[in-house]
Amino acid sequence: QQPVQSPQAVILREGEDAVINCSSSKALYSVHWYRQKHGEAPVFLMILLKGGEQKGHEKISASFNEKKQQSSLYLTASQLSYSGTYFCGTEGPYGGSQGNLIFGKGTKLSVKP
Amino acid sequence: DSGVTQTPKHLITATGQRVTLRCSPRSGDLSVYWYQQSLDQGLQFLIQYYNGEERAKGNILERFSAQQFPDLHSELNLSSLELGDSALYFCASSVGGSVGEKLFFGSGTQLSVL
Numbered sequence: 265q266q267p268v269q270s271p272q273a274v275i276l277r278e279g280e281d282a283v284i285n286c287s288s289s290k291a292l293y294s295v296h297w298y299r300q301k302h303g304e305a306p307v308f309l310m311i312l313l314k315g316g317e318q319k320g321h322e323k324i325s326a327s328f329n330e331k332k333q334q335s336s337l338y339l340t341a342s343q344l345s346y347s348g349t350y351f352c353g354t355e356g357p358y359g360g361s362q363g364n365l366i367f368g369k370g371t372k373l374s375v376k377p
Numbered sequence: 378d379s380g381v382t383q384t385p386k387h388l389i390t391a392t393g394q395r396v397t398l399r400c401s402p403r404s405g406d407l408s409v410y411w412y413q414q415s416l417d418q419g420l421q422f423l424i425q426y427y428n429g430e431e432r433a434k435g436n437i438l439e440r441f442s443a444q445q446f447p448d449l450h451s452e453l454n455l456s457s458l459e460l461g462d463s464a465l466y467f468c469a470s471s472v473g474g475s476v477g478e479k480l481f482f483g484s485g486t487q488l489s490v491l
Binding site: 266293294296298304305306307308311313351353355364365366367368369370 | 379481
């Protein structure tokens with residue numbers, strides 16, 4: 265089951281904050297976040313494992329609420345380099361395999377000067 | 378550079394034809410994944426291999442097949458191509474293919490079916 269991301273797109277000014285949400289209808293083992301710039305391959309940002317942990321990567325952090333099957337990506341004091349499409353990917357005990365990652369449709373983030 | 382190599386970068390072909398996309402994983406990675414990316418569907422998981430064996434299958438059409446060879450490189454074969462198969466095809470690799478491993482993506486193969 266494909267996770268649902270929201271919003272689909274967001275436009276920010278440099279220095280503003282944003283939150284991207286990812287939710288699943290199924291139980292999750294982990295949530296991954298990737299960023300893809302136009303014309304490039306997706307690049308790994310972070311993984312959150314079940315347990316409700318929160319992780320940070322520079323000014324980008326994320327949380328994972330296992331009970332609600334939701335994750336949120338927080339971008340603070342956005343920079344022009346943050347522009348791109350953000351994908352969450354979920355791993356769960358469905359489909360007979362724990363090893364494949366199912367991605368949401370992505371959230372397009374545009375940071376303007 | 379992720380260390381994952383995909384060839385060719387671009388492929389233009391006609392409907393009904395067959396093509397082969399090739400992927401070499403990062404050194405030491407045993408698991409290979411194939412994803413299809415189109416504008417309206419995002420990244421769609423197709424299939425995963427681990428050390429030569431199929432481990433997981435996603436929304437892969439019967440016209441598509443893949444394999445992973447003893448040297449761990451993988452090929453995705455697309456046959457009887459249709460216009461709707463035009464997309465960006467990514468290969469990714471990970472160390473063991475288990476839960477919680479990050480994926481390293483190649484730069485993709487842009488397939489255009491005319």
